[in-house]
Amino acid sequence: MKFPILATIVFGGSAFAFPAPQQPSGGNSTCNAQKVAVLMGGINANLDIQAQELKGVQTLQKLAASNTTLKALDGSGPSNFELTKQNVLAIQQKGIDIRAENQRLAGELNSPSQMGLAIVAMAQVTEKMQVEMLQGGGEKDMKTLETLVKEVEDGTKQNTMNLQMAQSQCQKPA
Template identity: 40%
Template sequence: MKSLLLLTFLSAVSGLPRPSLFTENPALSSKSLLTRETPAAAAANTTASSCSQAVLALASGIQSNIADQNNELATVTALGNVLAQNPMDLTLYSATQASLLSFVQKGIQIREENQRIAPAGNAAIAGLATVAMAQVAELSLTVSLALGGNGTDVAKANATVETLKGDFKGGIKQNMMNLAAATANCTMSAATGSTAAKSVAY
């Protein structure tokens, strides 16, 4: 009788589900591992696309314009130092003014090319027009610094030099904004970014 009861009990127990020693983690299931997005993939999906060749060309041109503006600022500062001499070296003054004029004319050429190659609808177009208007005034002021037959009016020349310093600094700031606007919807490579940093260093 006892044997019969034991067999009945064992039969009933064997039909119950056995507890698992390793509870399955839904996050580690084969299905979730196949469908889960990796951090790298998530970053790629949220990162802007690389800039087109046309935008990169424009960005490079704006960087070149900034580098030229740094040269303009350095040269007009040197011209102010010459004006501070007593007596003033007229030969050095004339050479420095000619160098400044060359940089201003080069900056105009670079900006004109940037306007020519700017992709239609690019956000930097309006800023390039602002630079163009400023360059007209800068060219006129630079030409006015040329030595006349009776030398130069030092006080007037100093005032013009100070005006140009402010104009060139403003132009650099404007072109930095132009560069940011030109590449607002895309990313430049690390190499291009380092080039930009070098071009604005002075």
């Protein structure tokens, strides 16, 4: 007797199931060309920032390798290494600000670039912390700077893919 009751509950209960919530339509179903153009411009701006960041990190590498990072030439102010480090941190913050706006806009558009921008966001936080921890020379700094060069190059590749994904937002399927 228990089996028919259990079967009725299990199989009959499915008749009372509520429909699954509908997911919002995907990024390609609607296109706001003006907003997509703004997003693409923002990603391009971030690519420009990454090029500046890479140059700054490479300058830090050279300064750390030359062992002239501890004191300013006249001893009265911060070293070239410290000045360059502060410049790189400012560049990184500008990149973070631009990416945050790109991420907000990508979410608004349901852009296919959203996931890639999230990857860039995590990398930016890590890279900024790495620069903040630089001491001005030594083996540890050299390894960190080597890693930073690779990370910035990888981030540039990711943002290039993000740009391609954003461009695909308004393309019609072939």
